[in-house]
Amino acid sequence: MKVKAFFLISAFVLSGFVSGFAQESAEPIPVENDSLTVAETPAPATDVVAKDTPNDAGGSITVTWDLSPDDTTKKIVTKYVVMRAEEGSDDFKEIGSQVAGKRSVTDNEVVDGVAYIYKVLATREILQDDAIIEVLSSPSEPVGPAKSTAQWFNMSRLNIFIGIIILCGAIIYYITAARGGKSFYIRKIAGIVEVENAVGRATEMGKAIYYVPGINDMDDVQTLASLTILGKVAEIAAQNDTRIDVPVSRSMVMVTAKEIVKESYSRAGRPEAHQDDQVRYLTDDQFGYAAAIDGLFVREKPATVFLIGAFFAESLIMAETGNSIGAIQIAGTAQPSQLPFFVAACDYTLIGEEMFAASAYLSREPKLLGSLKGQDLGKAVFLFAIVIGIILESFGIPVSNLFKVQ
Amino acid sequence: MRREIPIAITFIVGTVFIIAYFIPHYPFNQFENWFNDWFAIVAAFAIWLGALNLLKISAIKIFLKKTDQLHAALIIISFLVMIFYGFYNGFSGIMANPPYSYRDPAPGINFSWLYDYVYSSLSATMFALLAFFVASASYRAFRARNFEATLLLVAGFLVMLGRVPVGDLITQWLPRDYQLSQLANWIMNILNTAGQRAIMIGIALGLVSTSLRIILGLERAYLGGD
Amino acid sequence: MRTREIIAFFALIALILLAKYVLPHPMQFSPTLSLIIIILLSLTFIIIGVLTLQGKFVERRIVFIYVGAALTLPFFMQIELEVPISPEVQSAYDQIESLNPGSKILAAFDYDPPSAPELQPMADAFMKYCFHKGIKVIIMGLWPQGPQQAGQSVEAAFEDDPALRDKIRYGVDYVNLGFQSGNEFVILRMGESFKAMFPADIYGTPYDSIPILRNVKNYSNIDYCMNFSAGKPGTQEWVQGAVDRFGLKLSAGNTAVQAPMIYPYLQAGQLDGLMGGMAGAAEFEKLTGYKDKATTFIKSQSFAHIVVIVFIIIGNMAFLRGKTERKVK
Numbered sequence: 001m002k003v004k005a006f007f008l009i010s011a012f013v014l015s016g017f018v019s020g021f022a023q024e025s026a027e028p029i030p031v032e033n034d035s036l037t038v039a040e041t042p043a044p045a046t047d048v049v050a051k052d053t054p055n056d057a058g059g060s061i062t063v064t065w066d067l068s069p070d071d072t073t074k075k076i077v078t079k080y081v082v083m084r085a086e087e088g089s090d091d092f093k094e095i096g097s098q099v100a101g102k103r104s105v106t107d108n109e110v111v112d113g114v115a116y117i118y119k120v121l122a123t124r125e126i127l128q129d130d131a132i133i134e135v136l137s138s139p140s141e142p143v144g145p146a147k148s149t150a151q152w153f154n155m156s157r158l159n160i161f162i163g164i165i166i167l168c169g170a171i172i173y174y175i176t177a178a179r180g181g182k183s184f185y186i187r188k189i190a191g192i193v194e195v196e197n198a199v200g201r202a203t204e205m206g207k208a209i210y211y212v213p214g215i216n217d218m219d220d221v222q223t224l225a226s227l228t229i230l231g232k233v234a235e236i237a238a239q240n241d242t243r244i245d246v247p248v249s250r251s252m253v254m255v256t257a258k259e260i261v262k263e264s265y266s267r268a269g270r271p272e273a274h275q276d277d278q279v280r281y282l283t284d285d286q287f288g289y290a291a292a293i294d295g296l297f298v299r300e301k302p303a304t305v306f307l308i309g310a311f312f313a314e315s316l317i318m319a320e321t322g323n324s325i326g327a328i329q330i331a332g333t334a335q336p337s338q339l340p341f342f343v344a345a346c347d348y349t350l351i352g353e354e355m356f357a358a359s360a361y362l363s364r365e366p367k368l369l370g371s372l373k374g375q376d377l378g379k380a381v382f383l384f385a386i387v388i389g390i391i392l393e394s395f396g397i398p399v400s401n402l403f404k405v406q
Numbered sequence: 407m408r409r410e411i412p413i414a415i416t417f418i419v420g421t422v423f424i425i426a427y428f429i430p431h432y433p434f435n436q437f438e439n440w441f442n443d444w445f446a447i448v449a450a451f452a453i454w455l456g457a458l459n460l461l462k463i464s465a466i467k468i469f470l471k472k473t474d475q476l477h478a479a480l481i482i483i484s485f486l487v488m489i490f491y492g493f494y495n496g497f498s499g500i501m502a503n504p505p506y507s508y509r510d511p512a513p514g515i516n517f518s519w520l521y522d523y524v525y526s527s528l529s530a531t532m533f534a535l536l537a538f539f540v541a542s543a544s545y546r547a548f549r550a551r552n553f554e555a556t557l558l559l560v561a562g563f564l565v566m567l568g569r570v571p572v573g574d575l576i577t578q579w580l581p582r583d584y585q586l587s588q589l590a591n592w593i594m595n596i597l598n599t600a601g602q603r604a605i606m607i608g609i610a611l612g613l614v615s616t617s618l619r620i621i622l623g624l625e626r627a628y629l630g631g632d
Numbered sequence: 633m634r635t636r637e638i639i640a641f642f643a644l645i646a647l648i649l650l651a652k653y654v655l656p657h658p659m660q661f662s663p664t665l666s667l668i669i670i671i672l673l674s675l676t677f678i679i680i681g682v683l684t685l686q687g688k689f690v691e692r693r694i695v696f697i698y699v700g701a702a703l704t705l706p707f708f709m710q711i712e713l714e715v716p717i718s719p720e721v722q723s724a725y726d727q728i729e730s731l732n733p734g735s736k737i738l739a740a741f742d743y744d745p746p747s748a749p750e751l752q753p754m755a756d757a758f759m760k761y762c763f764h765k766g767i768k769v770i771i772m773g774l775w776p777q778g779p780q781q782a783g784q785s786v787e788a789a790f791e792d793d794p795a796l797r798d799k800i801r802y803g804v805d806y807v808n809l810g811f812q813s814g815n816e817f818v819i820l821r822m823g824e825s826f827k828a829m830f831p832a833d834i835y836g837t838p839y840d841s842i843p844i845l846r847n848v849k850n851y852s853n854i855d856y857c858m859n860f861s862a863g864k865p866g867t868q869e870w871v872q873g874a875v876d877r878f879g880l881k882l883s884a885g886n887t888a889v890q891a892p893m894i895y896p897y898l899q900a901g902q903l904d905g906l907m908g909g910m911a912g913a914a915e916f917e918k919l920t921g922y923k924d925k926a927t928t929f930i931k932s933q934s935f936a937h938i939v940v941i942v943f944i945i946i947g948n949m950a951f952l953r954g955k956t957e958r959k960v961k
Contacts, residue, residue, distance in 0.1 A: 057435040097847045108824050150431040221613050228627035251456030280463050281456035287532035312863050320539040334609045337893050344547035353612030367624050375615040442817050526745040533746035541699045542692045545943040549951045569911045570934035571713035587716040599895045
């Protein structure tokens, strides 16, 4: 009896040493199947909180906790298992788990208005030969009840809401002022000023104009801006009796561009000069489109090329080919990564917002110019905010969280 | 009414989407999903518009014996071959036991062969042209015309040399922080980032302004004119 | 097509066939021969420089020939170049290195074959590292060809170490969920439920039947995310959707053209690390210890950069000389 007690006590002491020299990682610790050693159960997680996930459409409760002390010191926690039961019931079911070191789980399978109770099990999985032979866990105190609800306003986006109010308010104010007769100055945009000269060059040389509206679809504002400019360019081309070809990459862009070019010819008083095949679809594929455009440039040798819209890697291929045939090229895109290629290869480049301003510039319509003024005011506000933010952050006053987008 | 109805639809949908961004409650949180689904469906059907237009124009070029009728014939042949093998391998795969996908890279599947050895090779070739075009564009465009152009030229040199091991080979006698790779990193992380941010802010503001003009019906060119 | 262009085309094809079937394989120039070639090419640059100063400007096709030579000759040269490690690549590597065996990493393959020369080497190195370290990989793609490129990375890992074929089990150690259309929408929905966007894997196996995906409901159940991106949708969308909204930890590999746009996110701390272009791929290969294509290709890129710089200098020499002459007149 005394010998048996001696061995049992020795086993407990030894197991204490074993757990004290446990491995650094949170991997399940392989333990020999020795009935005399007892693996230690990890301490439970603390400060468990279950509350409605904020700023969502309901059906979600977020459970957070502080790590089990054994997670940070002894590193014997494998994972945290989150259990849920309805209020008044003891039937806890597992709804998710999180690896050791992490401290939250979002339960997305709850019903709004129903109260739930949660508890978190700090779990240790003991492996032998890659198989789990024992699972030790200790539950936290149940917390709750927590109910999920849907919110009507996403408070995390309040900063964006305020920004939009300021920006849109400025734009609408200046549009209203323009409607009241106020005129606004707009600086010269070289690329747009040269549109008439570029079309005139094609007329003199007796060659066609090619207008490439980018490779994105109608859901991209760049494509819409490009088609707006197309309308003006097509009208000038129609007035000069110069053919304009518009090879497109998307079917819906083709349909819209056909209408725009047809209307432009009608406005110019030359509806009979319009041909249906001026706007044609090539392919959706990026490099297939680039290859087709290059082939058209090299065979048709247009005098003027417009590359305005959303472009990606194919931009330089098109621009360089246009340059090699001696065409005058006016480009414009809001893709910052493609701007350097257009600047290097084209004669004139509309950089980002200049492309969006082109329609206002070409039409000189006061309401459109007013919107540009409002946009500029918005830019001034952001510039001021950046300067103030830099100064405050430099003095250790954290303001960057105010501008965080969620 | 031909113009008024689309403008009204644009206004209503645009306003609803702006509001929906701030309201997580159902059904506002689903608008974007529904719109994406509808757009994908419409775009998928619209592809036929483009494809038929392409075939029509190519066929006309062949029949009228225009100068690039050879290219037009190639378009039609390629189009029909890919469609044929897509359907053929697709149906064969469904009927096979076990079933396989026409995209499986298994030997003997023609569609996969055409994809790997024709389409992928041609796409990679077109992309590879960029290397040559970058060289010719740089040779032509990087001139020290004025102070700004010289600054661009020097920055280009430093980044081009610093981004490859040769840069550090040339400057290995300098302290680590002054070697070309570190200089190139500094230019990319500090100067380039500042410039990119400025352009991105401007573009974002331009996007907001243009979108607002479209929503308010001031910009109507996409409908086919003013 | 003009006659001489047709002749040049067929001459090129003959050269390629000669190189493939007649010349010995593998063909390697000795270090002495490599040095002689470099010296000869340098001398031709001097000749071109002199001609340019005399007003005889070099045609763009000569520039193309030199770039072509700079890209292909280094494959045969026995040259070793030390690849310096940039902080952003080191940071990306450190994040993956800190993961424990058994951790789950979401690998988003958002590129297609044209971008594969830059992104495939870093994807291959990533996959080899994860498999050897015991990190479990959940593959998906927002580009249609992305999952197929991922399949090539898995195959590359198995070819590099055939023992992995037995050790790494599909469904347990890695899974390919395939492509899902929807761009940013997919990223946002995955924040709530992976299963909603990927009800089955690329082979049609239901989500719940896949062992690696047990207890993986959304981003909160994965340890890290690595994105290989060539454009849109890509790293920007992952940062704006998953990082900002769901707190996902993310590193990315991008093409060299795309990388400058991503630096702001790296600076802001939204991105942990960034591998940009071939240089980034070579650095990552060096850090992981799986030196392969990128380490070879970076030699070509180095020579190509030097060729471009030399031609820029030659062009500027002529420009400045012309400017001086105009001033004198």
